[in-house]
Amino acid sequence: RTLMNKYGAKNVLLGTHGTFAAEPIPPDFGKRGNPDQRILAIGHWGTYKRLETLMEAFPAVVKAIPNARLIVAGANHHTRAGYWESIRAAQPPELPIEFRGYVAEEDIPELYRTSSVVALPYDSATGSSGPAHQACEYGVPIVCADIPDFHDMAVDEETAVRFYQKGNPDELAERMITILESPDLQRAMAERNYAAGVQMTMSSVVGN
Numbered sequence: 620r621t622l623m624n625k626y627g628a629k630n631v632l633l634g635t636h637g638t639f640a641a642e643p644i645p646p647d648f649g650k651r652g653n654p655d656q657r658i659l660a661i662g663h664w665g666t667y668k669r670l671e672t673l674m675e676a677f678p679a680v681v682k683a684i685p686n687a688r689l690i691v692a693g694a695n696h697h698t699r700a701g702y703w704e705s706i707r708a709a710q711p712p713e714l715p716i717e718f719r720g721y722v723a724e725e726d727i728p729e730l731y732r733t734s735s736v737v738a739l740p741y742d743s744a745t746g747s748s749g750p751a752h753q754a755c756e757y758g759v760p761i762v763c764a765d766i767p768d769f770h771d772m773a774v775d776e777e778t779a780v781r782f783y784q785k786g787n788p789d790e791l792a793e794r795m796i797t798i799l800e801s802p803d804l805q806r807a808m809a810e811r812n813y814a815a816g817v818q819m820t821m822s823s824v825v826g827n
Contacts, residue, residue: 632827633775643647643816644759646809651731655688655715656799659734661722661750665699670706673740675788676795677714683796692719692730731757734803736798741764741784751778758813760805763795778815779808 622628632734642767651657658680662668670691680687695702707718722730732735737754744766754761755778763769764785773780783790798804 643756643813645730646813648806648809651735651805652686653688655802656684658687658689658736658738658795659692659730660689660738660740661730663694663696665702668696668741670740670813672786672791673738673787674706674710675817676792677716677788679792680715680795680799684799687715687799689716690719690730690734691716692722693770694721699786711759723806727753728757734759736760737763737812738795739769740791741766744768752816755812755816758809758816760765760798761807761812762798763773776815777811777818779811
């Protein structure tokens with residue numbers, strides 16, 4: 620937009636991030652909320668992808684949604700050794716939080732397909748989000764911080780995203796509770812994200 624509006628460029632192509640499936644599989648809603656309403660947070664943790672706000676928000680979610688469960692997956696950023704392990708050690712043992720660490724590539728599909736919502740608790744962004752596009756690939760609602768890059772992503776790619784004020788655990792909890800309390804909203808957001816994912820297969824990205 621800047622190149623076109625400010626400099627009058629006529630030959631600019633936005634190459635989107637894309638998804639990794641050749642043919643995305645529609646979401647199976649029987650896998651969700653059965654028996655847990657799973658919140659998935661996945662990434663390389665410790666720099667701008669951080670877990671403190673999500674950990675502060677989660678007790679309120681469990682209070683409102685007793686069968687809520689938080690899955691934290693992924694590795695530490697290479698400059699932040701021990702980060703997610705320190706977050707895990709600080710959590711009360713009674714909270715239903717599972718820290719899985721690294722997840723093998725072949726286990727990623729089931730991880731997303733059994734999740735009711737994907738949380739992106741970031742402090743900033745360096746562009747588009749891989750986990751957000753995987754959420755679209757598997758048709759999962761998204762909740763993320765109100766970062767300009769993510770607003771652009773939601774508009775440009777017509778994805779279903781609920782935003783919360785960055786660093787505000789109360790607002791993050793409210794957004795997740797709203798989605799988890801409403802099967803109709805979950806389905807509508809999931810179907811919209813799946814529809815976006817169908818338009819972003821790697822073959823279509825390469826074709827563009």
